[in-house]
Amino acid sequence: MASSVPRTVYLGTFISAPHAGPEAGLEIRDGAVLVSAGGVIEKCDWSVRSAEEARAVFGVGEEVGVRTLGEGEGNGFWFPGxxxxxxxxxxxxxxxxxxxxxxxxxxxxxxxxxxxxxxxxxxxxxxxxxxxxxxxxxxxxxxxxxxxxxxxxxxxxxxxxxxxxxxxxxxxxxxxxxxxxxxxxxxxxxxxxxxxxxxxxxxxxxxxxxxxxxxxxxxxxxxxxxxxxxxxxxxxxxxxxxxxxxxxxxxxxxxxxxxxxxxxxxxxxxxxxxxxxxxxxxxxxxxxxxxxxxxxxxxxxxxxxxxxxxxxxxxxxxxxxxxxxxxxxxxxxxxxxxxxxxxxxxxxxxxxxxxxxxxxxxxxxxxxxxxxxxxxxxxxxxxxxxxxxxxxxxxxxxxxxxxxxxxVGMEGRMGAFREGMLWDVQEVGLGRVDGNGKGESSAVDLFGWEFWEEKVAKWVWNGDDRNVKRVWIGGRLVHGQD
Amino acid sequence: MASSVPRTVYLGTFISAPHAGPEAGLEIRDGAVLVSAGGVIEKCDWSVRSAEEARAVFGVGEEVGVRTLGEGEGNGFWFPGxxxxxxxxxxxxxxxxxxxxxxxxxxxxxxxxxxxxxxxxxxxxxxxxxxxxxxxxxxxxxxxxxxxxxxxxxxxxxxxxxxxxxxxxxxxxxxxxxxxxxxxxxxxxxxxxxxxxxxxxxxxxxxxxxxxxxxxxxxxxxxxxxxxxxxxxxxxxxxxxxxxxxxxxxxxxxxxxxxxxxxxxxxxxxxxxxxxxxxxxxxxxxxxxxxxxxxxxxxxxxxxxxxxxxxxxxxxxxxxxxxxxxxxxxxxxxxxxxxxxxxxxxxxxxxxxxxxxxxxxxxxxxxxxxxxxxxxxxxxxxxxxxxxxxxxxxxxxxxxxxxxxxxVGMEGRMGAFREGMLWDVQEVGLGRVDGNGKGESSAVDLFGWEFWEEKVAKWVWNGDDRNVKRVWIGGRLVHGQD
Missing domain, CATH: 3.20.20.140 (Metal-dependent hydrolases)
Structure with missing residues (x-):
């Protein structure tokens, strides 16, 4: 349990609830997050778009793995646990x-x-x-x-x-x-x-x-x-x-x-x-x-x-x-x-x-x-x-x-993608409908023209555990396939 | 579409909503239902417990197939569409x-x-x-x-x-x-x-x-x-x-x-x-x-x-x-x-x-x-x-x-298991948790001690399309694996 996890870069679309106050809008950003071996966010960067850029910006080498969203661009996102x-x-x-x-x-x-x-x-x-x-x-x-x-x-x-x-x-x-x-x-x-x-x-x-x-x-x-x-x-x-x-x-x-x-x-x-x-x-x-x-x-x-x-x-x-x-x-x-x-x-x-x-x-x-x-x-x-x-x-x-x-007494430790916060995160994947109206079984169907705010709304109203692809707590993968 | 379907016996637990009036309880019965090639219920029998008994009671031979619940006894049931x-x-x-x-x-x-x-x-x-x-x-x-x-x-x-x-x-x-x-x-x-x-x-x-x-x-x-x-x-x-x-x-x-x-x-x-x-x-x-x-x-x-x-x-x-x-x-x-x-x-x-x-x-x-x-x-x-x-x-x-x-103008044609009604039916299967707390991914977890009314309640509150194993309309299988 206290065992360390590999230092890792997470790449893709990061979405979180408004952090300042509940009345603001969702925070939706593309970029990368570097997570320490202790499971804490070291750095965030909202300009990089690739593993190479992320390694360069964070100053880390090949020994640090890069994890991308399993569902691919536009269909998945990182969200706080x-x-x-x-x-x-x-x-x-x-x-x-x-x-x-x-x-x-x-x-x-x-x-x-x-x-x-x-x-x-x-x-x-x-x-x-x-x-x-x-x-x-x-x-x-x-x-x-x-x-x-x-x-x-x-x-x-x-x-x-x-x-x-x-x-x-x-x-x-x-x-x-x-x-x-x-x-x-x-x-x-x-x-x-x-x-x-x-x-x-x-x-x-x-x-x-x-x-x-x-x-x-x-x-x-x-x-x-x-x-x-x-x-x-x-x-x-x-x-x-x-x-x-x-x-x-x-x-x-x-x-x-x-x-x-x-x-x-x-x-x-x-x-x-x-x-x-x-x-x-x-x-x-x-x-x-x-x-x-x-x-x-x-x-x-x-x-x-x-x-x-x-x-x-x-x-x-x-x-x-x-x-x-x-x-x-x-x-x-x-x-x-x-x-x-x-x-x-x-x-x-x-x-x-x-x-x-x-x-x-x-x-x-x-x-x-x-x-x-x-x-x-x-x-x-x-x-x-x-x-x-x-x-x-x-x-x-x-x-x-x-x-x-x-x-629960963890204010400032979780709930957003910020330096110093814990990597307590779920990887969300939504279902894609193809041009013929076919697609995998999922309660959330994306048709391809939705904005991110709309994708999130569809997830909230119809999402279930099938959309939770993986879960990390303190940087450790605790649910889903590695 | 208008093609006929094989005459079939369905065997197992049949559950339907109260038919007489909404205030009554669920109808929960074990038995068998004979469905015609036209997709209409010919006969129901709430005493038989096996394929052999069903064939004998309905007077049909081996040419009529018997379908049982895929999820097995106590974990699945037939329910009107x-x-x-x-x-x-x-x-x-x-x-x-x-x-x-x-x-x-x-x-x-x-x-x-x-x-x-x-x-x-x-x-x-x-x-x-x-x-x-x-x-x-x-x-x-x-x-x-x-x-x-x-x-x-x-x-x-x-x-x-x-x-x-x-x-x-x-x-x-x-x-x-x-x-x-x-x-x-x-x-x-x-x-x-x-x-x-x-x-x-x-x-x-x-x-x-x-x-x-x-x-x-x-x-x-x-x-x-x-x-x-x-x-x-x-x-x-x-x-x-x-x-x-x-x-x-x-x-x-x-x-x-x-x-x-x-x-x-x-x-x-x-x-x-x-x-x-x-x-x-x-x-x-x-x-x-x-x-x-x-x-x-x-x-x-x-x-x-x-x-x-x-x-x-x-x-x-x-x-x-x-x-x-x-x-x-x-x-x-x-x-x-x-x-x-x-x-x-x-x-x-x-x-x-x-x-x-x-x-x-x-x-x-x-x-x-x-x-x-x-x-x-x-x-x-x-x-x-x-x-x-x-x-x-x-x-x-x-x-x-x-x-x-x-x-929809179909009173008396669907909604219950009665002679003359259409075989518009879903086969429901619920998830079983084993003694170690493990089981397949399902939003409905049965622990093994629930009564049927409780199983149905768990299905209603947490069931989703994963629990709909197969669907027939007019006797024709329209969803799920044969």
Missing amino acids: FVDTHIHAPQYPNTGIFGQSTLLDWLETYTFPLESSLGNPNSPLYTSHPTHNAPTDPLTRAKQIYRRVISRTLASGTTTAAYYATIHVEATNALADLALELGQRALIGRVCMDEARTCPEYYRDESTEVSMANSRACVEHCRTLDPSGERIKPILTPRFAPSCQLSTLTALARLAKQEHLMVQTHISETTSEIEMVRRMFPDSDSYAAVYDDAGLLGEKTILAHAVHLSKEERALVRERKAKVAHCPASNSALGSGYCPVRTLLEEGIDVGLGTDVSGGFSLSVLEAVRQAYLVSRTVAYHAGGNTKYNIGLAEGLHLATVGGAKV | FVDTHIHAPQYPNTGIFGQSTLLDWLETYTFPLESSLGNPNSPLYTSHPTHNAPTDPLTRAKQIYRRVISRTLASGTTTAAYYATIHVEATNALADLALELGQRALIGRVCMDEARTCPEYYRDESTEVSMANSRACVEHCRTLDPSGERIKPILTPRFAPSCQLSTLTALARLAKQEHLMVQTHISETTSEIEMVRRMFPDSDSYAAVYDDAGLLGEKTILAHAVHLSKEERALVRERKAKVAHCPASNSALGSGYCPVRTLLEEGIDVGLGTDVSGGFSLSVLEAVRQAYLVSRTVAYHAGGNTKYNIGLAEGLHLATVGGAKV
Whole structure:
């Protein structure tokens, strides 16, 4: 993993989301990028057009390889890897399964049985869903699911993911091991949930003490795997306020401060959840205040959803510099609500995108970009057709890369083609239709007359993992053929 | 085309949407279906489990082949082909390209230039989007695009499509030729638009007389290709009220009555369009009344969108037995509004799904099912969380098959596995994850413990053309390897 990769020149069309601010246009440039043996961008040049020119401009010889786009000119491009700021790895087998449920009954019916099956051999899932085709040992099952999640998210261009695991130490550590093995940058969160009023007996921590001891064990495991925290980073993960005892929330906050740890949790996903928080935490002024009163709201905190925050809560979130993981697919599919992302951005809150598997039905961040666009149109429509609420494609891609980097504490390290940034990149290839209307099977068909902005739009709306030809993380090829 | 196909037994798991009404559950049955040489279901049996049993029950010998599911037991199923009740074939190259536009500026900016390029060598598209890679002869370009659209929709499981073409006779006839060649059931509509106030000079019929003569020419061509109208059926296609002179609308209505023709048009897609109709047709009481006053509203009429119909308009539509093509992806992406499908259904209006390429961003009817679900959740959310507005997956699949059949005038002929119905069927195969978390590249991963309802849910939410292994229409294999 820490092994170095060959110093390499990448040549072709480089496209990235607007870096300065989400309102600008796409950055589309031809040229070359020199990547160090450590996987960091050394130099960029937007004038060269050939391997020879690139070697001359960068002052490197034949020992440095030059990689061109496999799909050829006009049909492929380099794009920064996606950051998924909110994904529940153990829930992946349930993607698309939610019936007509909404958040709270969805948790009871679909989610807790599946999550518990990764550590508890008596999980109700083993009774309700018997099988002869899948592992029935919890840890084996966890490894099966986690390997698949990481492989499939990598194949969809996700280079960094902020994972929720389960409450189980062994399975959570296995997720960290697999992310390291497969080369994905990952935030690994053991889920804390110990409130008997909301967590089923078969799936909860027994006490604040157990919750803290198990959380520490997972933090230590991650730090042993990767002391730098650049690849594998532990993140404290109280599921959400109603699932944690107040003593646990405050103990987690203390640990976060002592150990400089990141924190992730959910906030204001649905109105009935907010009502529950109000009943359970009568001493706090708001949902956001519950976290703030416990000491959990800081610049290293990722808040998922934030659909229904009040103006006062948004001001508090911004004041504390906490980040938001916007999860549009999940919110729309579960009928949770429509997050006013434009408002959050304008008020100065950092926002990234989350797939929220499996409240979200897809592990593709590109699908999250689409859904963010659609959610913003819903917000605009119900604000009397006020188009200022629209989130366009360039903005969506900004949230998926630059925005996501801010949310996971990697601001300035990824999301663009700039000196000093990591080579966390996907090579995108689109499908070409020939003059007779034939072409390979691809959900994105180029007819030959599209401008780059149009090609990117076609990719965003119809692209899938078939268009992700190769993925590098820190300069290492982690998906696709060399 | 009219050639017969071998009499065949299909064996395995047969799944279809609820046939009686959309509220019922999926029909999931193991068994066998005998399909005649004419491509019609002769018999169904839900007790047999093997080729031998099937031959015995159906009383057929070795001369009748037995086809099993290629993906094997538990991982694949037979499902009725999809009906796309609204798709603009010439707009396919623009899928995903709409920027921040809404309907009326989208037509001007993106749609008319592209459509006109299929017949007019002076189309502005040839100037704005020059290319060395695509045909520049309009008819050659039309054939390129149409072959691709038909191939890709077939590959996505669409067995019947109600197409809008362009105003051009030659290109429209080429669409009919290609549908016949490739084996897709198609309604072929030459677009009528001759109102100078709304149609650009470079793309409109010159007069009512030209509009009618050209429409007749396309009707005749379709009837020459397929006198039965079972495969290729002409459909009169006034684009929408604002694009047609009143004299043209009434002349089309007369022709439809004389020749027993179907009619398709748009209605109430956006509020600004409704406002325009009000200004342009001051003598009619409503948008629906414009069509009714012209004589165009009947049981053979397909109305696309119907997002903003008033209660009175819905009553009129139902009274006339006109059908609705619900186009959720398009409506959401263009910010047009959220069609209250549940209300339409409860009031007794027949509804099918349309992809509305390229207002809709995807040619997949499965995507339309997903978007119908999401739109219904938006309607429910903004009705105070009233879940009665939700359209579930079984209902969405009902609209995509049984509902669509009603809309295109094929009620009772397709959409289920019943004696006398056509063998218009897709073979669906899902991806299997092995115990180590590995498996083929598929957007749908089965882990081995899912029930059939859950497998179908996973397919609907994440399935794509990779899961459509083979497609038959009228018993003829039209997509996939034999």
